Amino acid sequence: MHWSKTQSHARFNLATSGVAPFPFRELPIDLNKVEINSDNSNSYGYAPLQQAIAVHHGVDPDCVVESAGTSMANHLAMAAIIDPGDEVLIEHPAYGPILDIAQYLGANVKRFRRVEENGWAIDPHEVRRCITPKTRLIVITNLHNPTSAFTPEPVLHELADIARSVGALVLVDEVYLDAVYDDTPRTSFCLGPDFVVTSSLTKIYGVSGLRCGWILAQPDLAWKMRRLNDLYSATPVHPGELLSVVAFQHLDLLRERARRIVDADRKLLRDFLARQSEISAVSTEWGTTSFPRLLRGNADAFLERLRSQFDTSAVPGRFFEMPDHFRIGMGTNIEMFAEGLNRISRALATPIS
Numbered sequence: 001m002h003w004s005k006t007q008s009h010a011r012f013n014l015a016t017s018g019v020a021p022f023p024f025r026e027l028p029i030d031l032n033k034v035e036i037n038s039d040n041s042n043s044y045g046y047a048p049l050q051q052a053i054a055v056h057h058g059v060d061p062d063c064v065v066e067s068a069g070t071s072m073a074n075h076l077a078m079a080a081i082i083d084p085g086d087e088v089l090i091e092h093p094a095y096g097p098i099l100d101i102a103q104y105l106g107a108n109v110k111r112f113r114r115v116e117e118n119g120w121a122i123d124p125h126e127v128r129r130c131i132t133p134k135t136r137l138i139v140i141t142n143l144h145n146p147t148s149a150f151t152p153e154p155v156l157h158e159l160a161d162i163a164r165s166v167g168a169l170v171l172v173d174e175v176y177l178d179a180v181y182d183d184t185p186r187t188s189f190c191l192g193p194d195f196v197v198t199s200s201l202t203k204i205y206g207v208s209g210l211r212c213g214w215i216l217a218q219p220d221l222a223w224k225m226r227r228l229n230d231l232y233s234a235t236p237v238h239p240g241e242l243l244s245v246v247a248f249q250h251l252d253l254l255r256e257r258a259r260r261i262v263d264a265d266r267k268l269l270r271d272f273l274a275r276q277s278e279i280s281a282v283s284t285e286w287g288t289t290s291f292p293r294l295l296r297g298n299a300d301a302f303l304e305r306l307r308s309q310f311d312t313s314a315v316p317g318r319f320f321e322m323p324d325h326f327r328i329g330m331g332t333n334i335e336m337f338a339e340g341l342n343r344i345s346r347a348l349a350t351p352i353s
């Protein structure tokens with residue numbers, strides 16, 4: 001996160017993971033209806049927003065906890081579930097802040113591996129091998145960050161069975177799941193009480209500045225998270241809640257625009273990967289990120305050169321504990337994406353001086 005805030009900038013920035021901003025002026029909104037303050041009746045969640053999130057997922061509003069993005073959603077979810085010393089089993093490679101939260105909360109972090117040879121899929125046997133009676137939580141991302149690999153329902157059911165066998169829960173960060181544009185899967189929260197889900201509008205709808213995030217949890221646990229949030233953000237930014245309700249009312253509009261950009265970028269990425277002999281990558285049908293491996297040389301040194309000589313950035317794999325990989329983000333402006341890929345090609349073809 002620190003690297004992304006301070007070092008990721010370049011003229012051709014492929015170090016993104018979300019879709020380019022949706023222009024505010026294109027959101028059909030009556031600004032006369034925007035207020036700054038809410039009233040006390042909404043202090044544990046703005047009812048129209050709770051309702052919009054609940055309808056979006058087909059769940060009861062009592063199971064919805066508002067949060068400041070998926071970042072706070074992950075923090076609240078883990079803080080409500082785990083105590084210091086509890087074992088938490090997290091996928092590898094993982095989105096760094098998920099690991100950081102578990103460590104910050106004093107959890108004993110264990111890992112299970114997703115491997116490239118298996119298309120980065122979750123292997124339930126591997127999870128079963130790593131679980132212990134002390135495990136309180138299994139944490140995955142679906143779609144997976146950094147690879148965008150999709151975990152289907154049968155595997156999620158197996159994870160739930162494994163978790164249940166030791167009295168643990170499964171936390172699924174679904175911030176990228178709606179980027180499966182055809183036959184969009186239902187949230188894993190609908191698969192049973194073993195699941196806790198985090199998500200937001202921040203990544204694939206182009207409205208990250210609203211910081212509209214949420215957790216789906218069983219009502220008792222959801223209430224614990226709302227009370228815990230009294231310690232953190234206390235009350236949300238109300239204009240953000242109002243605009244988020246409008247975003248939900250026009251989600252199809254946001255989604256169609258996002259899809260056009262991501263589809264166009266993915267086509268470019270596929271052509272680019274097919275032409276490269278210096279890198280390999282698992283091809284995915286959906287998602288906003290790809291995680292190529294540099295076949296020769298050091299990815300950090302390559303990315304340094306990419307930035308200094310070609311003004312192009314991608315995320316170093318070391319942030320996902322895979323230093324020979326790097327992450328490319330789709331969903332940005334197509335001309336910039338095309339030129340960024342072009343510059344990666346040139347950097348790959350240029351001998352190190």
Ligand SMILES: Cc1ncc(COP(=O)(O)O)c(C=O)c1O
Binds near residue numbers: 213
């Ligand atoms: C898997 C995952 N979860 C959570 C987040 C944080 O999202 P937000 O901006 O909603 O806090 C990110 C951001 O990149 C992410 O990749």
